[in-house]
Amino acid sequence: MSRRSGGWIIAVFVGIVIAALMGVIHLPYVIIQPGPVVNTLGNGSGGKPLITVEGKATYPTTGSLDFTTVSVLGGPNNRVNVWEWITGHLDQTNSVEPEDLLFPKGVTSTQVDQQNAAEMADSQQEAIAVALRGLGQTVPEVVIVKELAKDSPAGGVLRAGDILVSIDGTAVTTPDGVRAAVRAHKPGDKAVFTVNRDGKKLVLSVTTADSEGHTVVGVFLQTSFDFPIKVTINAGDVGGPSAGMMFSLAVYDKLTPGALTGGAAIAGTGTINSVGAVGGIGGIQQKLVGAKRGGAIWFLAPAANCKEVVGHVPDGLRVIKVSTFTQARDAVEAIAAKKTASLPTCT
Known part of the structure; x- marks a missing residue:
């Protein structure tokens, strides 16, 4: 065997060893990726309607009011390896962040999941209250x-x-x-x-x-x-409070005649509190990508996230900034009426 061929064999062997090590060495980072979208006007988990109402008439509707999500790769119980860390950086739609951004030290993945589930449950209740109050109903x-x-x-x-x-x-x-x-x-x-x-x-x-x-x-x-009617939101295993605004719009749409969207494909994100204020969320850039991939033309973004939105809007997606439920509802109605010239955006 020649000296040259021996050198190649050693180089290949070293490369294999390095590649193997990169697959088994794990790092304390998470990769935040665009997640799927879910139409709040459609079906949730198990093929059942995402929103059901008892005690009051509902109305058929069209279009979509998608809530957006992120997928998270990594965490204390399933850390990313070096290969995943590298490819995460190479994909511009991803965000690679320190693990403790989502999983504070001393908190287990199970505890984070439980907290996210509790926040989702609270956001649903607040969204229902906001929608019903928007319809003029009293909700103590x-x-x-x-x-x-x-x-x-x-x-x-x-x-x-x-x-x-x-x-x-x-x-x-x-x-x-x-x-x-x-x-x-x-x-x-x-x-x-x-x-x-x-x-x-x-x-x-x-x-x-x-x-x-x-x-x-x-x-x-x-x-x-103390709700005057029973409204149930079937969001499956999605956690966190960021779908609150979209839930409130969907409940409002279900309880009013006609399609609030006018048939348009609208996505969005944002927390909602019981007085109708829309709050900022995490992962806005990934949610913009997910919305576009899901077919949305319009995106309702919290005003608090505008700095993160600018420069990261996918081609063909138009972003409208909102701070309250009323602004979000009015924006959807303007989209339905094709009167969008004056709608505010993130600049």
Whole structure:
């Protein structure tokens, strides 16, 4: 065997070893990829309608109001290898991020999934409330203590399940209202909570504390609604709160005559709170790609995400920025009426 051929054999062997190592060496990164879209006006998991209503007439509709998703490769229980990390960087539609961006240290993948499922459930309830209120219906709302944080300053005073009535004599009906009332205090001040517990009204004093520059009492909150009709959203195993705005539009469409979209293919993303404010989300650039691949012509994007949108809109997709449910609904109606010249976009 010649010296030259021996060198080639060694080079091939080394290459094979390196390739093998790249497949078994795992890195603490995640790859965020465009995910599938789901038409909120169509069917969800199991082929059943994504949105069903009991107690009020619904109307046939056309077009699509797609909620968008991302796919995540990696995580503490299934880390990406070197090959995947390299190909993730080469695909411009992907985003390669440190693992702890989605999976904070000390939190398991199962715990993240559980949190995402809880956020999805909450977003559905808020979306239904917003849609029904948009139709002029009254939807009473209360804020409940879901759980107390570890070493909570409210420990031994507030309990999970307490219904918050007022703070310092001012009625509170939303989590934002609770946070504002608490943050009106300096850390160490006492805040007076009036709560309903097991059918009894209690007045309790809670000493506030500081957390990253904010005054807190160390509780996690949950909103509960008293709906006049039963609306069910069947989103399957998708998690997180980012489909809230699209759910609210779909419920509104189902409960109003005619097609809200006018038959147009519209996708979007954004959280929704109970007063109809649309919030920013993660993975907006991947969701734009997913929307285009899913056939959308129009995309409703939270105004809070506009900086990430600019320069990353796929050809043939038009983005409309929205900050509230009302703006989103009006934009869809304008698209249906083909009166889109004045619709705001991200610039």
